[in-house]
Amino acid sequence: MLKAFYQSLFFTTRFYALMGGIAIFFVVTFFFPSLLIVAQLLTAALLLLVMVDIFFLYQAGKQPLQVQRDMASRFSNGDENNISLKLVNNYRFPVTVIVIEELPVQFQVRDFRKKVFLKSGEEKDMSYTLRPVERGEYQFGKTNAFVRSLLGLSQRHIAPVNETTIKVYPSFMQLRNYEFFSFNNRLQELGVHKKRVIGHSTEFDHIKEYSRGDDVRTLNWKATARRGTLMVNNYVEEKSQQVYCVIDKGRNMKMPFNGLSLLDYAINSSLVFSNIALQKGDKTGMVTLAAQQVEVLPASNKKTQMNLLLERLYAQETQWEESDYEKLSVSLRSMFSQRSLLILYTNFESMTGLQRQLPYLRRLAKYHLLLVVFFENTELKKVTKDDVHTVEGIYRQVIAQKFAYDKKQMVKELTRYGILSLLTPPEQLTLNVVNKYLELKARSLI
Known part of the structure; x- marks a missing residue:
């Protein structure tokens, strides 16, 4: 006492x-x-x-x-x-x-x-x-x-x-914000663009008046003759499609921005995106890649899928080794028999790094719809816009401009081989990925 x-x-x-x-x-x-x-x-x-x-x-x-x-x-x-x-x-x-x-x-x-x-x-x-x-x-x-x-x-x-x-x-608060705005039909306030979705399946939905941008191949001539104005058929949007978030856990994802690593940005984004994809009626899954280790959570649209994703994402860590994309392409080819949307979260800092992995990316894009998401270096972008008055400052700015130019060239290089790409700042990753997904759904590419 x-x-x-x-x-x-x-x-x-x-x-x-x-x-x-x-x-x-x-x-x-x-x-x-x-x-x-x-x-x-x-x-x-x-x-x-x-x-x-x-x-x-x-x-x-x-x-x-x-x-x-x-x-x-x-x-x-x-x-x-x-x-x-x-x-x-x-x-x-x-x-x-x-x-x-x-x-x-x-x-x-x-x-x-x-x-x-x-x-x-x-x-x-x-x-x-x-x-x-x-x-x-x-x-x-x-x-x-x-x-x-x-x-x-x-x-x-x-x-x-x-x-x-x-x-x-992973950021379940961000997930709740998207769920709240989605429930109240206010996703536009978060920056999600409303896409005009017209399904191209064979399941008929309804007939409506023709508006600019509608596919002329869906014109309903009988309804047009009855109404005296152009009428088009609308079809139900495709659902139950497989969507996988492929997360690279290699050393290129260790780079930090605002305290978070690129891997954490990718994890937070994939969690929100998976929830939106489930709400759209698709099946979501996850693939993680570290060195020669490929782990797969099969796609599903069950209510328990989000909990499985959350628990799986909780334990992910970056590795110091470079990821083996050859192993990834071989594994996914043997595991996935159905064409799927693969959203690959990775990062390339040079054209050499992209060229090294390009053959395997092309192999994936041959059997699946591949979207490569990589990051814009916002710190380098600030350097390119600084006013410099010294020789050293000029050298720094030129080097920064070279790196920024390489990023744009990577987008062109991927497009040249028919691979979809998304270059985005880390803080806008979730928003841009969701908008890209809605765009692909609207274009019926999935």
Whole structure:
């Protein structure tokens, strides 16, 4: 009991400042002996006030201050996650509480400190947000509360046992945002373009008046003769098609942007895209490629597919080795008998890197509809637009322009062999992939 008392008792800066002032006053009494009695009285008064302060802090029992941390059971990677702290003052007098959280080491936050004033019996909620940039387990320590009375000479340390481990999953918050806007038919506010989808299957849907852009081959001449205006047949949009997100986990996906690696951007995008594809009636699956290892989650449109995707994406990590695209093309050729849409998330920084993998990409595109998604280096793009006034700056800008030009050449090179491509900034990846998918559906290429 006595050990716990000593471990929880701390003195404040105010106490040490007063002690230092009294010490200096004692030095002065060496030159003015008549002031010694005053110094002694001040010392006694300070010690008495400290004892009174300690008595009031510890007379309230075991739970003078209730501290409770509330947060979600899992965090969303790359998003702001809210954590709330609930404080309840059970003292009979107002107190000042200093809260110091033991945050996970991944955040590298060592100066978390919040100060709050509580009246007697008052309850207050404090909140803060954390943005994880890595998937995995995060260990939260204790919530340390230091309670001070109005005297402010000492403080009592209260630390409830609330250590917990939180798992950080791919960005399910982004997924919920898309689901919410999709449910309310407001995806245009997020930047998703509404595509005019006309199915080319043999299942008839309805007849409507001809409008510019309709396929003239679907003209219904009998309906046209009856109505006296051009009428066209519409058919049901193709559904239950296989769509796979192929994620490259090689070293080229380790490059960071705004704290997240390219792999994390690809994972967050594939999660949102898969949910939209399921809503469109297609079957979604996932393929991961690392060195010579190819893992496949078969495409399905079951309700449990999103949970399977989330759990599979949670554990993915980049590798230092370069991915084997030959292994990928051979594996997918043997596993997939049905023509599918393959969205390959990868990155090429030079034409040489693309040329090395181009034969295998062409082989994939021969049997499937292949969309190669790679990333625009936004930092280099900023350099190309900077005003430079030195020779070194000119050299840097020319090199940056060369890299940016190579990216555009890669798009042309892929197009030359009939391979679809998407060059996008990392922060706009999800939006651009969803728009591209809707475009392919509208053109009935899948």
